[in-house]
Amino acid sequence: MTAEDARSDGGDTTVEAAGETGGPAFEPLPIDRAAALIDDVVDNVERVIVGKRDAIEHIVVATLARGHVLLEDVPGTGKTMLARAVATSVDASFRRVQFTPDLLPSDVTGVNVFNQKTGEFEFQPGPVFANVVLADEINRAPPKTQSALLEAMEERQVTVDGDTRALPEPFAVIATQNDVETGRTYELPMAEIDRFAKKLRLGYPDSEQETEIIGRTAGHHPIEELTPVTDGETLRRARETAGEIRLGEPVRNYISRLAEYTRNHAQLGVSPRGSIALARTSQVRALLDGREYVTPDDVQAEAPTVLAHRIRPRTGSESGDDVVSAALSNVAVE
Template sequence: MTDASHSEADVASTAEGFEPLPIDDATGLVDRITENVERVIVGQHDAIEHILVSLLARGHLLLEDVPGVGKTMLARSIATSIDCTFKRVQFTPDLLPSDVTGVNVFNQKSREFEFQPGPVFANVVLGDEINRAPPKTQAALLEAMEENQVTVDGDTHRLPSPFTVIATQNDVEPNRTYELPMAEIDRFMKKLRLGYPSEKDETELLGRVAGDHPIESLEPVASIPEIQRARRTVTTVDVREPVRSYVTRLAAFTREHAELGVSPRGGIALVRASQARAVLEGRDYVVPDDVQTEIRTVWNHRIRPGGGDDGGAAVVERALDTVPVE
């Protein structure tokens, strides 16, 4: 067995093998990570929480905005706050799928091919400006994001656990980027926009970076086992039938009032995100408020209303206004 195979076996464990953290401890873990990240990132408390919801709910996150608002720094700060493996992939037009997943290399001594893992083999993978790479390279992430594995030359290799992709997307210069296919967009649990900071927050930010950048002194405040146990806690959060029915009826509304509504994968993502939100609020059960808090970041990017409009926010708002909580 190669060194790469050994490392894959070591990291391929799943959350099911971990004892869940008590709810209060899981909530405290999130608070600890959030406070640590806010040593670097100013004025993005809600965005930090949304990223941690994705992480605990076994999802992936897409950050879309104009250049320079801190997308990459936010992702780095989250990864640095957890004592985990972190890899960054700078997506460019000449990037190949094997540059992401890895490649089989012939070993002259053993006279055998050995798998050399690509940067996707990490607990947190930052895909920077993912829409600058062509569709074939973007597709290299599909299997990884859905099944926590990659297949190279017919051989399947398990990814580390936990495994989360945080991708950034540049929404300017459309003539120099490639549109993400819906199959890939649907695999992102959440899509966020950071926006420009307020005058007060930007002034605070300028003061922090006037000397050494605070990211350079940031230390981990959480371990992989703690994250695994917190993920396990999320899976134990109770989602009762009225809440599940509410999510189903919301999904049905989007399918009836859009060219492309929310898929069953989207419904599952909303339930898992709602479970994680309940943990953040210190509860072991989901309430409709959790669903309503999470639905916009989980569903807006999955809906295509038609008529040339590619935003689903209006459909989601109508669903929330129309579908009753029973």
């Protein structure tokens, strides 16, 4: 595929947000300003998180792609702090929910409370009514409570007692997951896992990075002094810019064939929702490079973090990462 193929409109070449109609609600930023904004957010978070620029970048990419992020790793690797730092870098509302076995769905979505003075029920919104929601150790809550996020993550709305209320925009869920104490946690249902645009692992820092972390946090933690570098409205304008990045038919076809490969070589392959997430994140990846069109390289850069967690391999010796790696090796770029 040539660069000219990638630039080709081929009809409808942008990915429109689900549920959004008509023109953009916000004026898109110029591509160079949107790319600079992403760099500013990533640089700001790096004041708190050491040696994880790729992970920070992935979270910002997912947010601009109208997606959510699942951070899975052992305790103490900075998952919660990373989520807090990203949220703090954007001057938008932020709420944290500590998921525990006794957490109820209404503790997340909100509840109608009877007001004795007015004689009417009043809705008390839950923490999900924020621009950035940190679902901390999400797999410690039972499936019934986890399901409270399904409607919010997919449709950006919450229904309580028959009344549907829209969530603020932008809206992103950053969830952390403990993968060590499996006997004390619940497995996330596939319907919820599939709603996360990306799944990331941070890993341990190397000795040099850990030395830097100790030095930064020996006194006051740098998160206490972190200030926003942008706001919600500007972030939405950058999101509109990403949505206008051209996605030519050859690239769209390449994404479809990657998804088809996973379905033919796994017990459960990538869903159409996963293909859409890959298209949107590829648009943001192109934006990061200051380009107005998506190339196969953008798709290949995003595929591992977007597709692997949606796949259930046929054998226990294989992982979702293995299937994605095989797809990228065997599906030709045409």
